[in-house]
Amino acid sequence: MAVELCEAVVQAAADGTAVQIQGGNSKAFYGRETAGRVLAVSGHSGVVDYEPSELVVTVRTGTAVSALEAALAREGQMLAFEPPRFGDAATVGGVVASGLSGPRRPYCGAVRDFVLGARIINGRGEHLRFGGQVMKNVAGYDVSRLMVGALGTLGVITEVSFKVLPVPVRDATLRMALPADLAIQRMNEWAARPLPISGTCHTNGELYVRLSGSESGVAAAVNRLGGDAVDDAAFWESLREQRLDFFTAQTPLWRVSVPPAVPPLAIEGEWLTEWGGAQRWLKSPLAVETIREQVAAAGGHAILFRGGDRSGPVFHPLPQPLLALHQRLKNAFDPGRLFNPGRLYEGV
Amino acid sequence: MSHSDKPLDPPSLAERDALAREFQRWLPAEAVLHQPEQLRPYECDGLSAYRRLPLVVVLPDTVEQVQQVMRYCAAQGIPVVARGAGTGLSGGALPLSNGVLLSLTKFTRVLDIDPVNRTARVQPGVRNLAISEAVAALDLYYAPDPSSQIACTIGGNVAENAGGLHCLKYGLTVHNIIRLQVVTVDGELVTIGADSLDSPGYDLLALMTGSEGMLGIIVEVTVKLLAKPESAKLIMASFDHVEKAGDAVGAIIASGIVPGGLEMMDNPATRATEDFVHAGYDTDAAAILFCELDGVPEEIDDDLERVKQVLDQNGCTRIRIARDESERQLFWSGRKSAFPAVGRISPDYYCIDGTIPRKQIGFVLTRIAQLSEEYGLRVANVFHAGDGNLHPLILYDGNQPGEFERTEELGARILEACIEVGGTITGEHGVGVEKIDQMCVQFAPAELRQFHALKEAFDPHRLLNPGKAVPTLARCAEFRAMHVHGGELKFPELERF
Ligand SMILES: Cc1cc2nc3c(=O)[nH]c(=O)nc-3n(C[C@H](O)[C@H](O)[C@H](O)COP(=O)(O)OP(=O)(O)OC[C@H]3O[C@@H](n4cnc5c(N)ncnc54)[C@H](O)[C@@H]3O)c2cc1C
Numbered sequence: 001m002a003v004e005l006c007e008a009v010v011q012a013a014a015d016g017t018a019v020q021i022q023g024g025n026s027k028a029f030y031g032r033e034t035a036g037r038v039l040a041v042s043g044h045s046g047v048v049d050y051e052p053s054e055l056v057v058t059v060r061t062g063t064a065v066s067a068l069e070a071a072l073a074r075e076g077q078m079l080a081f082e083p084p085r086f087g088d089a090a091t092v093g094g095v096v097a098s099g100l101s102g103p104r105r106p107y108c109g110a111v112r113d114f115v116l117g118a119r120i121i122n123g124r125g126e127h128l129r130f131g132g133q134v135m136k137n138v139a140g141y142d143v144s145r146l147m148v149g150a151l152g153t154l155g156v157i158t159e160v161s162f163k164v165l166p167v168p169v170r171d172a173t174l175r176m177a178l179p180a181d182l183a184i185q186r187m188n189e190w191a192a193r194p195l196p197i198s199g200t201c202h203t204n205g206e207l208y209v210r211l212s213g214s215e216s217g218v219a220a221a222v223n224r225l226g227g228d229a230v231d232d233a234a235f236w237e238s239l240r241e242q243r244l245d246f247f248t249a250q251t252p253l254w255r256v257s258v259p260p261a262v263p264p265l266a267i268e269g270e271w272l273t274e275w276g277g278a279q280r281w282l283k284s285p286l287a288v289e290t291i292r293e294q295v296a297a298a299g300g301h302a303i304l305f306r307g308g309d310r311s312g313p314v315f316h317p318l319p320q321p322l323l324a325l326h327q328r329l330k331n332a333f334d335p336g337r338l339f340n341p342g343r344l345y346e347g348v
Numbered sequence: 349m350s351h352s353d354k355p356l357d358p359p360s361l362a363e364r365d366a367l368a369r370e371f372q373r374w375l376p377a378e379a380v381l382h383q384p385e386q387l388r389p390y391e392c393d394g395l396s397a398y399r400r401l402p403l404v405v406v407l408p409d410t411v412e413q414v415q416q417v418m419r420y421c422a423a424q425g426i427p428v429v430a431r432g433a434g435t436g437l438s439g440g441a442l443p444l445s446n447g448v449l450l451s452l453t454k455f456t457r458v459l460d461i462d463p464v465n466r467t468a469r470v471q472p473g474v475r476n477l478a479i480s481e482a483v484a485a486l487d488l489y490y491a492p493d494p495s496s497q498i499a500c501t502i503g504g505n506v507a508e509n510a511g512g513l514h515c516l517k518y519g520l521t522v523h524n525i526i527r528l529q530v531v532t533v534d535g536e537l538v539t540i541g542a543d544s545l546d547s548p549g550y551d552l553l554a555l556m557t558g559s560e561g562m563l564g565i566i567v568e569v570t571v572k573l574l575a576k577p578e579s580a581k582l583i584m585a586s587f588d589h590v591e592k593a594g595d596a597v598g599a600i601i602a603s604g605i606v607p608g609g610l611e612m613m614d615n616p617a618t619r620a621t622e623d624f625v626h627a628g629y630d631t632d633a634a635a636i637l638f639c640e641l642d643g644v645p646e647e648i649d650d651d652l653e654r655v656k657q658v659l660d661q662n663g664c665t666r667i668r669i670a671r672d673e674s675e676r677q678l679f680w681s682g683r684k685s686a687f688p689a690v691g692r693i694s695p696d697y698y699c700i701d702g703t704i705p706r707k708q709i710g711f712v713l714t715r716i717a718q719l720s721e722e723y724g725l726r727v728a729n730v731f732h733a734g735d736g737n738l739h740p741l742i743l744y745d746g747n748q749p750g751e752f753e754r755t756e757e758l759g760a761r762i763l764e765a766c767i768e769v770g771g772t773i774t775g776e777h778g779v780g781v782e783k784i785d786q787m788c789v790q791f792a793p794a795e796l797r798q799f800h801a802l803k804e805a806f807d808p809h810r811l812l813n814p815g816k817a818v819p820t821l822a823r824c825a826e827f828r829a830m831h832v833h834g835g836e837l838k839f840p841e842l843e844r845f
Binding site: 051052053054055056076099105106109110112113122124126128129130132133134135136137138139140141142143145146148149150154165166169188191192193194195196213214215216217219220221257258259260261275278279299300301303315316317318319321322325326328329331332333344345 | 462463464465466467486487488508509511515516519520522523532536538539540542543544545546547548549550551552554555557558559563575576577578598599601602604605606643644646647649650651703704705706707732734735736737770771772773774775776777778779783787790791792794795798799801802803804805806817818
């Protein structure tokens with residue numbers, strides 16, 4: 001299958017036609033509109049190598065995320081960055097290309113923190129291998145991590161090695177009624193203390209905290225933090241998959257990324273705050289520029305996550321020298337500009 | 349890709365003077381060094397077998413000055429090698445005889461500490477340990493702790509993606525920085541990463557980390573600070589066979605525990621460090637394993653029992669648990685000073701840095717022992733066992749003709765063994781000049797071409813640390829031919845010792 005993918009790329013290069021790389025198509029809503037012949041990767045599936053005692057799994061990128069997670073769960077392990085799937089069809093390639101992480105991210109790391117190696121097909125149709133299956137590797141530039149969040153614009157990712165972690169023995173969720181400003185303060189105070197926090201979310205005037213670890217460690221932390229213990233594992237799954245009521249509206253949905261302790265921003269709209277304050281969701285009809293100006297002033301950036309104009313600047317505009325660097329990098333990997341043209345930025 | 353590895357004619361004194369005068373027009377006189385005796389301290393980094401004098405050394409202390417240096421060098425086509433503390437072990441900061449050595453040691457200010465967002469913004473010349481010291485009162489610390497942390501700089505750490513004793517649980521440099529200020533080859537100042545957890549566009553922060561001064565000059569680093577663990581316990585376990593110790597490492601990880609640190613030393617390393625720090629190590633053991641558990645005290649107690657069980661099941665002969673904080677520090681001190689300790693028992697030593705899958709530890713250690721015998725050179729092993737990152741130290745005497753060459757060859761054989769079992773030629777010390785030939789073994793020509801194309805996106809004229817980290821395809825072709833014939837010197841143009 002990898003050979004066929006390479007051939008398809010070589011053909012596209014010869015024809016000078018763009019390709020849209022597609023896994024499960026579960027994240028088609030994300031990023032800018034792109035055009036081109038569909039290059040389906042979902043047939044390139046299966047676990048290549050999994051040794052639980054090494055905490056490493058190598059998997060073809062067409063593999064369904066749910067299938068990978070099931071294989072890990074059988075060994076008591078998990079993808080610690082809890083990637084949102086947004087549908088059963090979601091593939092591992094989409095997880096890496098979109099670079100989206102779930103509730104555990106601020107406490108454990110993002111997709112890129114768990115990627116150890118990758119194989120990619122570049123715009124010349126060459127199948128290349130970077131990084132590896134070991135925990136530490138500084139031979140050559142870190143091309144595998146560069147693929148994370150690049151939305152397929154640098155190459156077709158065909159295989160990825162992830163570091164995996166044991167599933168914690170115990171989880172507990174606490175809930176407490178708090179206004180947004182105090183909730184953000186509280187999340188940041190806790191983060192400065194050695195507590196086994198694995199998720200935080202403020203919505204509808206309530207702060208949810210998840211603790212994960214050993215029986216005794218979690219029990220001790222529950223005592224220290226107080227609040228109501230709720231039996232609500234489903235809450236975190238709904239948050240991760242954006243199935244909470246908050247996410248069902250038709251208004252454009254913004255993802256706002258700011259330094260975690262920034263107080264609530266005075267931008268009109270409805271907010272849901274997670275990641276200890278570092279990731280905030282905003283439903284707002286306001287103009288793109290108005291939102292971005294305020295977020296940038298707070299030291300952050302804003303992505304038009306769902307809805308709105310998908311042909312405009314969906315991602316926060318880059319300063320000129322950085323945009324130029326992005327274009328040169330694109331050129332270094334994909335000189336024919338074949339892969340997902342414009343999905344990330346115009347001209348990239 | 350036309351960069352030539354051929355030796356260059358040494359520059360004349362007049363050339364040196366002329367360039368120095370040029371820099372002194374806009375840098376303070378004392379920030380420009382050009383007399384050979386002033387240049388001497390910069391002729392090598394921690395890999396002292398390779399030495400070369402730079403054309404001049406510049407020591408700017410403002411970002412504007414760095415920009416000016418880069419603008420001038422870019423315009424004149426002069427190569428630039430950045431240097432932090434020079435503790436690198438792969439020759440990454442080795443000067444070029446036709447190039448400028450840009451030292452960042454004057455950039456020693458901690459610019460800002462943000463206790464609420466738990467970050468520190470520091471200049472690149474700040475020493476690794478100085479960051480943790482600056483925030484200790486807040487019960488925060490900077491997690492990556494290379495053994496060289498009293499001396500090495502954060503800029504050098506970023507450039508090498510440095511690791512340390514506690515990286516198994518808390519990550520490498522790449523996991524612990526959020527933002528960089530970088531001066532590009534043509535003197536532009538760009539921000540990479542952000543004060544938030546992510547930034548728009550490509551993950552250039554990951555790309556800069558470990559890029560060995562080949563993509564830009566790092567002039568500011570914002571690091572993440574972590575809450576100090578509430579408490580920590582250190583277990584020291586003896587084994588009568590290195591292979592058993594290796595298996596115990598895999599078994600601990602497989603049991604679902606992620607120790608704060610999991611390190612190993614073999615008998616020669618244990619003896620050398622015991623003589624050096626008198627920590628009470630078991631010098632009869634074939635190997636000792638250090639396993640640190642940290643977190644909330646209740647959790648540590650649970651895990652401690654489980655670790656002891658796993659160690660017993662894997663045939664450990666003796667267990668000691670540090671009684672208190674000072675004994676814990678004492679136990680660690682030997683592991684941290686393993687390199688200098690080994691340095692005392694041999695005129696010279698050469699440190700290797702391969703990483704392998706953990707399950708291969710026993711196999712590779714046995715292979716190293718065979719190779720050691722074959723080459724008639726002693727090897728002491730200390731390593732980041734939890735990450736599978738080996739540091740075999742080859743003991744040799746540089747004054748014995750041919751011994752360094754044999755040492756290098758043995759090192760190369762060890763690295764090739766690492767590649768064979770699915771590992772890599774460098775876990776944390778970088779490729780530099782040292783492992784450039786092994787890059788030809790680890791990567792295919794198309795992959796190397798991709799690396800060169802990537803570099804050119806940052807540095808089209810290849811002025812930043814040229815000739816390091818990624819070999820030219822021509823060099824690899826030569827290497828493959830030489831590998832067949834053997835016996836030739838790796839860098840014939842370089843002065844040795
Ligand atoms: C006794 C000893 C123990 C060690 N233990 C460890 C360990 O446990 N873990 C580990 O990872 N390493 C270890 N090292 C290796 C070394 O300390 C690290 O690689 C360290 O990160 C180098 O930092 P430095 O400031 O000395 O950099 P230098 O040696 O000065 O430079 C290293 C590389 O970084 C580049 N560089 C430096 N500063 C900049 C900058 N500001 N911008 C761009 N490029 C730059 C240089 O060009 C060079 O390529 C050890 C070394 C010694 C001598």
